[in-house]
Amino acid sequence: MVGKNSTEFSILIPAYNEAGNIVFTIQETVKVLEGFNPNYEILIIDDGSVDNTYRNVIEFLSSNNSKVKIEKYTPNMGKGFALKYGIDFLRGKYVLFLDADLDLHPSHLIDLFKIMQKKNADVVIGSKMHKDSVLNYPKIRRILSSSYYFIVRFLFRLPVKDTQTGIKLFRYEVLKDCISRILIKRYAFDLELLITAHRKGFKIVEAPIKLKTKRASGRIGLKDAFWVLIDTFGIFLRFYIKKYYN
Numbered sequence: 001m002v003g004k005n006s007t008e009f010s011i012l013i014p015a016y017n018e019a020g021n022i023v024f025t026i027q028e029t030v031k032v033l034e035g036f037n038p039n040y041e042i043l044i045i046d047d048g049s050v051d052n053t054y055r056n057v058i059e060f061l062s063s064n065n066s067k068v069k070i071e072k073y074t075p076n077m078g079k080g081f082a083l084k085y086g087i088d089f090l091r092g093k094y095v096l097f098l099d100a101d102l103d104l105h106p107s108h109l110i111d112l113f114k115i116m117q118k119k120n121a122d123v124v125i126g127s128k129m130h131k132d133s134v135l136n137y138p139k140i141r142r143i144l145s146s147s148y149y150f151i152v153r154f155l156f157r158l159p160v161k162d163t164q165t166g167i168k169l170f171r172y173e174v175l176k177d178c179i180s181r182i183l184i185k186r187y188a189f190d191l192e193l194l195i196t197a198h199r200k201g202f203k204i205v206e207a208p209i210k211l212k213t214k215r216a217s218g219r220i221g222l223k224d225a226f227w228v229l230i231d232t233f234g235i236f237l238r239f240y241i242k243k244y245y246n
Contacts, residue, residue, distance in 0.1 A: 008039040009109070010092030010172070014082035015044055015100035019052040022100055023060045029098065029106040030065055036110055042068040044100070045086045048076030080189025084179055095175050099166035103137070103213050112169040115207050122174040122202035125194070129161035132208035141213070144225050151229075152191060155236055158198055160206050163191045167209065174202050181245070183238075187224065188231035195235065199245045 011029055015022055026042060033040040042065075046054045049072075057070045071089060083097060094116075096109050104126060112124040128135055128145055135142075149161055168190070178196040182189065197204060238244035 007041050007091040008037050008093055009033065009041075010090040010095045011040065011042045011098055011106070011109075012083060012086045012090065012095060013042065013044045013098050013100050014047055014079045014086070015049065015053050016047040016076055016079070016082075017049045017051045017053060018100040019049070019056050021102060022053055023056055025098075025100050025102045025106075026057070026060065026065075026068055028102060030068065032106045032109060033067075040067060041090070041092060043086055043089055044068070044070040045082040046070060046072035047079065047082040048072075048074045050076075078186025078189070080182070080187075080192075081185040083189065084182060084185070087176065087179055090172070093172055095170045095172055097166060097168040097170075103211055104165070104167045104209055108167050108207075108209060109169065112167070112207050115205055116169060116171075119205050120203065121205040122171050123194070123197055123204045124169045124207050125160060125162070125204065126165040126167040126209040127160065127162040127206035128165055128209065128211060130206050130208040134208075134210045137211055137213035148225075148228065151232065155232070156191075156195060156239065158194060158204075160194065160204055162206065163194050165209060165211075178202075184231050184235070186231070187228040188235060191232060192235050195239065196245055 013025065022044065029042055044057055054070065054072050061068055071086065094113065098106055108126060115121065116124045127133060129149060145164065148164065152158060152163060174197065178193055178200060181196050182192050184192045194204060
């Protein structure tokens with residue numbers, strides 16, 4: 001394990017079959033961080049990709065930024081597993097979760113950090129439900145997101161409207177404290193993490209985003225939505241019956 005907090009910002013990017021996007025995502029993230037705060041690191045977690053994601057990153061890194069690293073494993077285990085796997089490699093005081101497809105630009109980090117400082121928050125999450133968010137994504141995803149919000153609101157009374165948007169900023173010690181309790185590896189990882197943070201008394205604040213989806217239909221289909229609900233029901237049982245998050 002690398003010693004923590006010797007770096008200001010750690011950017012954690014889970015990637016599964018993102019060969020066509022990952023190098024550009026790294027380049028854009030580097031550009032933002034070099035202009036904002038050059039004391040950073042970027043870690044890509046290759047979540048069992050079966051395309052050229054890993055090779056493309058290695059070829060890019062051979063002649064470029066030493067602040068960027070990649071770790072990999074097989075088989076594919078899901079985004080939640082990838083994020084949890086990556087934590088022990090990080091050294092930053094602040095950790096940003098960033099999706100690999102660049103639907104959400106890394107420049108959001110600047111706004112999330114400003115909000116964290118202004119509101120003395122422990123966690124700042126991008127939210128599609130924020131009144132100032134600008135959204136361009138498929139109708140089916142809008143329907144699924146809105147439906148899931150009402151389910152989560154009814155079941156858990158979380159003080160946030162959107163748990164699933166991929167960009168989130170944590171204070172390292174808060175993330176480290178919460179993530180060891182997380183059981184979900186794939187579909188409802190974000191929800192479980194935020195529930196844990198909330199139950200521990202950490203302050204969570206939502207931030208507006210600009211979302212522009214490149215995929216015509218997105219990655220979340222009805223089958224994925226079904227498994228999100230199954231994972232959510234598991235969290236519900238642990239929350240109310242087993243009192244796991246107390």
